[in-house]
Amino acid sequence: MAKMMHSRLPDRITLLGAFCTSIFLYGTASAQSDGSTDRGAYIAVTSDCVACHTAPGGKPFSGGLAMKTPLGTMYSTNITPSRTFGIGDYSEADFSRAVRKGIRKDGRNLYPAMPYTAYSYMTDQDVHDLYVYFMKSVQSVESAPSKTSLPFPMNIRGSMMFWNVLFRNDRTFQPDPSRSSEWNRGAYLAQGPAHCGTCHTPRGFLMQEKSSKDLSGASLGAWYAPNITSDKISGIGNWSRENIKTYLKTGHIDGLAQAADGMGEAVEHSFQHLTDADLNALATYLATTKPVRDPADGEVSRFVLGKPTSSADEVRGGRPIRSDDNPNISGAELFMGNCASCHNYRAQGSRDGYYPSLWHNSVTGASSPDNLIATILFGVDRHVSDAEAFMPGFGGKKTDATQLNDSEIAKLSKYIFDTYGRKNVSVSASQVALIRHGGARSPLLVLIRVGMAAGAILLALGCFWRVRKIVK
Structure with missing residues (x-):
């Protein structure tokens, strides 16, 4: 539920440029860095960590960004190496479990506003490098962001255990041997670190991604993440691979599209800093995704409608x-x-x-x-x-x-x-x-409360019947 519901996507320039940009923008501070730190800095950019974990005017990765979702407002956490307020006391195993399984060091569940359902595809090496980067190069911020306090019963984090059983992925990315290495790299980025589906895939009743309609467009509250499948009417099937690459890198293509809000942030913080090789890989993958057509779009692509008219x-x-x-x-x-x-x-x-x-x-x-x-x-x-x-x-x-x-x-x-x-x-x-006011609210909260109330009434009636039977 998260980037999924409030906004945001992912990827690319040169690898060196990405490292330098991450060090400048994100407040990294290590006099010496090893390969893992450099690779981890690039993975943090690819994963767009800064977009959610930095509030407007706040320090990098210190959390506090308010994310309006259909179930209430969630606040991102401090992920700097502060031992008091951040993740400074996380072991690598703790970090991996939080990133890929959505479980904190104390054993409590994270909400899927942190897209661990996508990060679960990340390789062990990428998670290791990301951990080294956060622990060695990110500046510690000694402050606590606002805490997430969802309305009952969504404030019961234990309920996420059942959601995870149903919907969490527990396998790292599996390359398709019938595809090229470039295509597999693009698929890994889109499905994993860049978490494209988190925003662009519609959600089911329990807020799970509908895999049968992957990347076919989804509401993000006030904004809508459009269809980016290869369908020629509803999606971007008529875009060239160079179009896709240009859009990811700049957020703009004359006469086609321009990025705003979540996608604008993804371009600003993530995509524009990725390597040309990774941009090409993403473009290769996105150009070949399963096409999904929305009947409401008729037979004309949204990119060619309209004409110049003066009033x-x-x-x-x-x-x-x-x-x-x-x-x-x-x-x-x-x-x-x-x-x-x-x-x-x-x-x-x-x-x-x-x-x-x-x-x-x-x-x-x-x-x-x-x-x-x-x-x-x-x-x-x-x-x-x-x-x-x-x-x-x-x-x-x-x-x-x-x-x-x-x-x-x-x-x-x-x-x-x-x-x-x-x-x-x-x-x-x-x-x-x-x-x-942020888009439609989810009916899930009301229905859960109704269900719990009905269950409580049935339980009370059962107890009453049992007591009467014992008395008789």
């Missing part, structure tokens, strides 16, 4: 910013007042591609409105190769001049879909409100 003639001369003094303001007016200055009056984006086109765009061509709504609400802030991709969010506080309400964002989103992307996508103010 300037309809709204020129007005004040198309808010609906405060015009409750009947149109989607075209909202677009011209809030979007056209960057994305251009025909929504073709800027010439240099910094501001993307809104047609031939994976977000506006999708059958789900979630990512367009989330982009308008929360914006984009991605740093790659010393460049920043930025878009302000329009869902701030009501006192903000640029804040749009749920109805306005719904109207704007509907206009963008109908004009520049997939027509007839349903968008409502209630959908915007749901995404504004």
